[in-house]
Amino acid sequence: MPISAALRDRLALATCLERVRTDPADTWVYGYDNSRKHAVPDAVVFATTHREVRDVVQACFDAAVPLIARGRGTGTTGAAIPLHGGVVLSLERMNRILSIDPANRVLVVEPGVTNQAIQEAAAIHGFFWPPDPTSAAYCTVGGNLAVNAAGPHAVKYGSTRENTLGLRAVIGTGDEIHTGAYTTKGAVGYDLTRLLIGSEGTLAIITEATLKLTPLPESRRLLQVIYSSVRDAAQAISRIMAQPATPCALEFMDANAINMVREYAPAVLPDNAGALLLIEVDGPEQVLDDMVAAIRSVASGHGLLDFRAARTRQESDALWSTRKALSPALRNIAPNKLNEDVVVPVSRLPELIEGLDRLSRAHGIPIVNFGHAGNGNIHVNLLYDSQDPKQAAAAKPCLRQVFDLVLQLGGTLSGEHGIGQEKRDYIPLAIDPVALDLMRRIKTQFDPKGILNPDKIFPHSPK
Amino acid sequence: MSNPADNAKELAAAVQAAASSGEPLSIRGAGTKRFCTGDIPGTPLDVTRHRGIVSYEPTELVITARAGTPLGEIEAVLAERNQMLGFEPPHFGPGATLGGTLACGFSGPRRPYAGSVRDFVLGTEIINGRGEMLKFGGQVMKNVAGYDVSRLLVGSFGTLGVILEASLKVLPRPSREITLGFEMPAARAIETMNTWAGRPLPLSAAAHSGDTLYIRLSGTDSAVRAAHQRLGGDVLDRGSTLWMELREHTHHFFRNSEPLWRLSVPPATPPMDLPGTWLIDWGGAQRWLVTRTDAGTIQSAATACGGHAAVFGSATRANHLPAALGALISAVRSAMDPDRLLNSSL
Ligand SMILES: Cc1cc2nc3c(=O)[nH]c(=O)nc-3n(C[C@H](O)[C@H](O)[C@H](O)COP(=O)(O)OP(=O)(O)OC[C@H]3O[C@@H](n4cnc5c(N)ncnc54)[C@H](O)[C@@H]3O)c2cc1C
Numbered sequence: 001m002p003i004s005a006a007l008r009d010r011l012a013l014a015t016c017l018e019r020v021r022t023d024p025a026d027t028w029v030y031g032y033d034n035s036r037k038h039a040v041p042d043a044v045v046f047a048t049t050h051r052e053v054r055d056v057v058q059a060c061f062d063a064a065v066p067l068i069a070r071g072r073g074t075g076t077t078g079a080a081i082p083l084h085g086g087v088v089l090s091l092e093r094m095n096r097i098l099s100i101d102p103a104n105r106v107l108v109v110e111p112g113v114t115n116q117a118i119q120e121a122a123a124i125h126g127f128f129w130p131p132d133p134t135s136a137a138y139c140t141v142g143g144n145l146a147v148n149a150a151g152p153h154a155v156k157y158g159s160t161r162e163n164t165l166g167l168r169a170v171i172g173t174g175d176e177i178h179t180g181a182y183t184t185k186g187a188v189g190y191d192l193t194r195l196l197i198g199s200e201g202t203l204a205i206i207t208e209a210t211l212k213l214t215p216l217p218e219s220r221r222l223l224q225v226i227y228s229s230v231r232d233a234a235q236a237i238s239r240i241m242a243q244p245a246t247p248c249a250l251e252f253m254d255a256n257a258i259n260m261v262r263e264y265a266p267a268v269l270p271d272n273a274g275a276l277l278l279i280e281v282d283g284p285e286q287v288l289d290d291m292v293a294a295i296r297s298v299a300s301g302h303g304l305l306d307f308r309a310a311r312t313r314q315e316s317d318a319l320w321s322t323r324k325a326l327s328p329a330l331r332n333i334a335p336n337k338l339n340e341d342v343v344v345p346v347s348r349l350p351e352l353i354e355g356l357d358r359l360s361r362a363h364g365i366p367i368v369n370f371g372h373a374g375n376g377n378i379h380v381n382l383l384y385d386s387q388d389p390k391q392a393a394a395a396k397p398c399l400r401q402v403f404d405l406v407l408q409l410g411g412t413l414s415g416e417h418g419i420g421q422e423k424r425d426y427i428p429l430a431i432d433p434v435a436l437d438l439m440r441r442i443k444t445q446f447d448p449k450g451i452l453n454p455d456k457i458f459p460h461s462p463k
Numbered sequence: 464m465s466n467p468a469d470n471a472k473e474l475a476a477a478v479q480a481a482a483s484s485g486e487p488l489s490i491r492g493a494g495t496k497r498f499c500t501g502d503i504p505g506t507p508l509d510v511t512r513h514r515g516i517v518s519y520e521p522t523e524l525v526i527t528a529r530a531g532t533p534l535g536e537i538e539a540v541l542a543e544r545n546q547m548l549g550f551e552p553p554h555f556g557p558g559a560t561l562g563g564t565l566a567c568g569f570s571g572p573r574r575p576y577a578g579s580v581r582d583f584v585l586g587t588e589i590i591n592g593r594g595e596m597l598k599f600g601g602q603v604m605k606n607v608a609g610y611d612v613s614r615l616l617v618g619s620f621g622t623l624g625v626i627l628e629a630s631l632k633v634l635p636r637p638s639r640e641i642t643l644g645f646e647m648p649a650a651r652a653i654e655t656m657n658t659w660a661g662r663p664l665p666l667s668a669a670a671h672s673g674d675t676l677y678i679r680l681s682g683t684d685s686a687v688r689a690a691h692q693r694l695g696g697d698v699l700d701r702g703s704t705l706w707m708e709l710r711e712h713t714h715h716f717f718r719n720s721e722p723l724w725r726l727s728v729p730p731a732t733p734p735m736d737l738p739g740t741w742l743i744d745w746g747g748a749q750r751w752l753v754t755r756t757d758a759g760t761i762q763s764a765a766t767a768c769g770g771h772a773a774v775f776g777s778a779t780r781a782n783h784l785p786a787a788l789g790a791l792i793s794a795v796r797s798a799m800d801p802d803r804l805l806n807s808s809l
Contacts, residue, residue: 101729102661103657103661103731104657104729104730104731105657105660105661105730106729125661126661126662127661147607148607150605154605158578158582159605161582161611161614162578162582171787171791175787175790175791176787177785177787177788177791178785178788179788190615190618190619190623190792190795190796191581191614191615191617191618192615192788192791192792192795194581194611194614194615195610195611195612195614195615197611198607198610198611199610203610215660215661215662215663215664216663217663218663238522238523239522241522241524241635242521242522242524242546242635243635244635244636244637244638244682244683245682245683245686246635282663283663283686284663284686284689284690286685286689287683287685287686287689290683290684290685290686291683291685291686294683343603343604343605343606344603345520345523345525345602345603346522346523347520347522347523372605375603375604375605376603376604376605377604377605410601410602410603411601411603412601412603412605412606412608413608414606414607414608415603415604415605415606415607416605416607417607418607419607419608419609423608427608427609430608430609431598431599431608431609432597432598434591434595434596434597435597435598435599435609435612436609438591438597438612438798438799439609439610439612441798442610442612442795442798443610444798445791445794445795445797445798446791457609458609
């Protein structure tokens with residue numbers, strides 16, 4: 001349904017005519033994200049300032065029209081898709097770094113800045129911002145905040161939530177709020193910063209973020225450890241995490257994943273490899289040998305097949321290339337994939353992988369698993385061909401059983417990608433009705449007309 | 464060690480009864496933070512009997528305990544397995560409970576380097592103002608399924624719900640920990656703490672008191688040794704006592720009859736021009752001031768450098784929030800506790 005001329009005028013007044021697009025030729029590309037779902041918005045508005053965002057929200061509030069915040073559309077769950085049309089508010093032009101304060105280790109940015117631009121600005125002063133999604137070059141910090149994005153280094157440095165000090169945002173009424181404080185401990189009032197983080201644009205539009213920076217480590221060392229089974233690897237992971245030399249990355253691949261990337265590996269991987277760990281440690285050069293020795297001693301144990309430590313940058317790049325080859329390899333092997341990012345307690349990893357193997361056989365759908373093992377966050381990839389009727393029919397029921405398995409193991413549906421539209425209908429499996437109802441009531445306080453990213457995260461309430 | 468007991472049903476029944484009678488409740492732990500909350504009017508709701516460690520998986524680095532469990536008991540159990548609570552919580556008295564610690568949201572000297580109490584809460588179980596039991600989050604390290612209500616509860620002083628149980632992430636104890644002392648005035652100490660915080664050093668605390676900068680290093684033997692070589696300074700014999708005293712406010716600085724102010728400012732803020740005695744903690748971000756100076760002067764000085772100030776142990780609830788934020792916070796509270804039964808005076 002096209003938006004009214006009156007709303008269109010108000011949006012143009014809030015921004016400028018050139019930045020309000022309603023021609024489907026322009027709006028089409030703002031209707032999808034990496035979930036490959038698509039819905040055409042009725043309008044796309046490009047905001048360049050906080051004030052413009054506020055005026056756009058007020059216009060949509062008055063007209064009771066859906067408003068969907070959008071970073072760069074790299075999300076994997078359909079969170080940025082305008083399910084019911086309405087206005088997509090693109091924040092990609094709010095891409096200024098507002099201030100960098102090395103003395104206090106703080107960076108203030110607009111939401112459209114890419115993760116990589118943040119890393120580059122921080123690096124000049126010897127810092128980094130820990131959230132490190134693989135999509136860093138393209139995704140925005142607004143998107144990172146909205147889904148609590150993270151990457152391999154979260155195991156030591158935390159995810160977006162632990163590295164954000166405060167936000168400026170516009171709630172669904174058009175009112176502006178500041179959350180948190182410039183300092184590391186705003187103890188005043190409720191912690192709305194962490195509430196907004198991970199809320200997927202359903203509570204507020206983030207217009208400014210104050211980020212906490214971390215000093216760049218002096219150096220890093222990469223280790224590759226191979227075990228004959230996931231069980232042996234899981235026990236080693238627990239031993240590694242329980243000693244004080246916490247690695248800055250602890251990545252895992254199961255046998256199916258290993259088999260997919262054998263040809264990319266710098267050295268022959270043992271035929272009977274059941275699990276591969278990539279472990280990275282960081283610190284001053286003179287202590288890295290000790291850290292490697294500490295990891296080596298706890299990594300040794302039942303089922304250890306191979307342990308190698310990269311000594312040079314080239315060797316370490318070669319080891320990472322095995323992991324990095326996975327995503328393209330997955331794309332080549334099956335036309336369609338359901339890519340989940342479940343979390344289970346580390347000790348339940350063997351049961352997860354065994355259970356997934358069973359589901360894979362029962363449904364005739366290959367499942368390949370890898371991910372951030374240090375915190376139990378595993379990327380589960382169901383590979384199928386939508387042109388194959390049998391596989392196409394089995395994919396969704398198989399996925400449902402994957403979620404059942406994960407929850408039964410004390411886990412959760414998502415560790416870093418969020419819920420969006422794709423996982424929305426599974427949320428009641430994970431959150432009981434009373435808690436869901438409360439979350440909906442919280443949403444109503446921020447967004448009384450329900451205009452902000454409607455029908456995401458929460459399924460329709462049973463009325 | 465106390466006997467574990469599951470008192471959740473009784474607590475929920477008490478809240479339900481309060482909800483139907485409209486009688487407000489005053490949630491009580493061990494009372495160690497009463498100096499901060501004041502006497503809360505209402506029928507007492509004693510949470511201390513809901514106690515005990517529900518599960519502890521050292522290999523998962525997760526502990527789940529009922530709200531009435533004494534913090535000391537949790538710390539002792541963790542210490543047996545060479546683990547600890549990373550936020551180094553102050554007890555402020557014997558018997559301090561987990562629930563009270565979370566509700567007040569206090570963290571100790573390790574906070575700027577390891578994270579605040581909020582950063583360690585993985586999941587909670589609560590009773591809302593209607594007497595319903597709700598669960599948020601879980602026992603896993605990462606979770607983006609639904610809103611992060613658990614973290615909202617931390618520091619909410621019992622105004623959003625009665626915390627029944629919480630799962631916390633725990634940390635391995637560092638294999639070595641030393642405290643270094645450096646004689647220098649406050650201005651240089653603040654500069655030094657912040658310069659060092661900007662480098663990849665194993666810092667775990669930094670404070671300045673009197674004319675000494677105190678730095679704590681924690682980590683593996685070799686990391687601590689390497690950092691000590693780099694920074695110099697003398698190793699203090701009674702380092703761990705010092706941090707304990709700062710954490711618990713038993714340090715002689717806090718033994719004073721004049722008002723104690725807590726100023727929360729950007730850490731690199733130079734020494735502030737306010738009369739009184741200062742103690743600087745959290746690498747410069749938390750500053751204690753004992754003074755008779757009037758409140759307005761202190762608060763505007765704090766605001767001028769981008770922070771805020773309050774007399775410690777009072778005014779934990781902010782009354783000076785911008786209108787939209789204040790309204791929102793009050794609405795969130797109503798969503799959880801519609802009749803304002805829980806700790807209504809806060
Ligand atoms: C190749 C590839 C690799 C990836 N790897 C990772 C990874 O390693 N780790 C990881 O966590 N994710 C990963 N992702 C997912 C994705 O990149 C992240 O979720 C990212 O944070 C999304 O950012 P975006 O700017 O593209 O947001 P979008 O996709 O545009 O939006 C995502 C959500 O954020 C909301 N939003 C955006 N901006 C704002 C704002 N200013 N205020 C309020 N809400 C807002 C949207 O409404 C939507 O709900 C990957 C994606 C791809 C394509």
